[in-house]
Amino acid sequence: MSQQVWDELYSEVGTKLTPSPIRELVKYMKKPGMISLAGGNPDPEIFPMREFQESAAIITERGKEILQYGATGGFDPLKEYIAKWMAARMGRITAPAEMCITTGSQQVMDLFAAVMLDPGDVVIVEEPTYPGATHALKNRKARFVTVPCDAEGMRVDLLPDILEQARQGRDRIKFIYSIVNFQNPSGYTLSAPRRKKLLEISENFGVPIFEDDPYGHLRYDGDHEPTIFSMDKSGLVIYACSFSKILAPGTRVAWVVGQEDVINKMIMIKQGADLCTSVLAQGLVYEYCRLGYLESFLPKIQAHYKKKRDAMDAAFREFLPSNTRYETPAGGFFYWLTLPGVNTRDLFFKAIERNVSFVTGDAFFPNGGGEEDLRACFSYARAEEFPEAAKRLALAISDLSS
Ligand SMILES: Cc1ncc(COP(=O)(O)O)c(C=O)c1O
Structure with missing residues (x-):
């Protein structure tokens, strides 16, 4: 019954x-x-584990702050640390208003989808792509148009035609989702010329890019490619990164950086989702970083x-x-x-x-x-x-x- x-x-x-x-x-x-x-x-x-245990001293020192509810956009000292630490990758020190700390970068997909998607809207994704992303986007009734990949990542040469065709079919294309480094699942990295081209296409078609980068710090050979975010002059890129793969996924601490207005809207959605990411977890991660352990x-x-x-x-x-x-x-x-x-x-x-x-x-x-x-x-x-x-x-x- x-x-x-x-x-x-x-x-x-x-x-x-x-x-x-x-x-x-x-x-x-x-x-x-x-x-x-x-x-x-x-x-x-x-x-x-030992370093994390040591970082727990922050509970004694700043317990009144980190055992309390926190700002939805994140714990300020952690945001400041990330902005400085990531400056070389981002091309500049991003402002606090351009960043939101999230509960895993998985949450970024959900927040961004909530801000961007109406039922039936189209997201351009790589083929293959991370199923956690398509799952979050499907929860918001997205549809997908896929772009094949080769060893240099997304075949951006095919993208203009794909976008044009989708447009002619009257699809509302809301953004392009790309896992730029050591992609899950393919391991491919989007080459620098393709990053540049992708940005040009994004600007020409007026379609933003969601640059998902949880693996970017885990490079074993060669030099880092520049982030698309760092090349972007028009504010059309949002960039997500996470402590999951470089520290521990149990922290559930990640972040997104992007144009202030978009971030602000994501913060408003997040208020209705979880009020804020665990301040205790953010405090522990912050202290761990402050002690120099991340580096x-x-x-x-x-x-x-x-x-x-x-x-x-x-x-x-x-x-x-x-x-x-x-x-x-x-x-x-x-x-x-x-x-x-x-x-x-x-x-x-x-x-x-x-x-x-x-x-x-x-x-x-x-x-x-x-x-x-x-x-x-x-x-x-x-x-x-x-x-x-x-x-x-x-x-x-x-x-x-x-
Ligand atoms: C490409 C990609 N994005 C995002 C995530 C989510 O990571 P987290 O929510 O732990 O930050 C994962 C996890 O495996 C991933 O592979």
């Missing part, structure tokens, strides 16, 4: 909710002996993940079939494998039998596709396990064809 009442009352979004494809696969992964290349979690072995931790985790990346590269090179296609990512957490002629959904179940898991490519294609692709993550499992993981994956591939 009560179910019927609920079913009649759910909103359209509530009625159509489906579990995320990744969560659906998770239930198969909980077997003893499983090597997981699936979840994109940071490595808990290097969480800076010393970054080279440590870069070296740590570089080793894991190299171990995965060596294992894949040694054990995977020679027609497997992938690029070695210059940073981040992910390898994107293309296995010609292999359906990775079918492969997934064979791989589970062999005790290795990954995420199937289709999870990253909001409009369908990715059947021959998969994402393998090197951040979480132990590097010593990668040769065995690659061997199992290769065996699962041959199981499929036998």
Whole structure:
């Protein structure tokens, strides 16, 4: 009886909710002996627990402030720290009114979507893209137009035609979503010329860019590409970053920077969402940064993940079939494998039998596709396990064809 009442009352979004494809696969992964290349979690072995404990001294020193409700836009000392620390990346010290601290950068998607989207509006996304983003945008009834990627990131050369076509179909295109560095899931980085081109297109078409950059600090080879935000003169870029991958995702502390008016609107939406991001968490993160630990931790985790990346590269090179296609990512957490002629959904179940898991490519294609692709993550499992993981994956591939 009560179910019927609920079913009649759910909103359209509530009625159509489906579990995320990744969560659906998770239930198969909980077997003893499983090597997981699936979840994109940071490595808990290097969480800076002692330093965080030390940072908790801020509770004694500033408890009256950080155990209280805080400003919706964020804890001022943390905002100030981020603005200075990020100045080289942002091209300048951004003003406090241009920044909002958020509860994870996941919340940025939701806030930005609330500010920007009416039901049926279109967002341009990369193909493949991060399903957490499309999930948040779908919650606001967005539709997606996708742009394929190659090793240099989004194929911006295709974008003008795609935008033109969408316009002619009377789609209301609200923004372009790009994960610019070591993309989740592909590991690709948008090259500097493409960043420039993307900005030009954004200006020509009057379509803003959402530059999502949670992995940008995790570069293992080469030099940083300039952020699109730092090249932008017209205020059409909003930039999101997070402490999740460079410190600990349990902090749920992230931030967004952009034009004051947009940020202000996001703050107003956030007031109705959670009043403010945990001030306690912001205080701890601030103190950790103030003590200089973030700056010393970054080279440590870069070296740590570089080793894991190299171990995965060596294992894949040694054990995977020679027609497997992938690029070695210059940073981040992910390898994107293309296995010609292999359906990775079918492969997934064979791989589970062999005790290795990954995420199937289709999870990253909001409009369908990715059947021959998969994402393998090197951040979480132990590097010593990668040769065995690659061997199992290769065996699962041959199981499929036998
Ligand atoms: C591309 C991308 N954006 C945003 C997020 C959300 O991160 P958080 O909410 O922990 O900051 C993730 C998490 O994996 C991600 O991969």
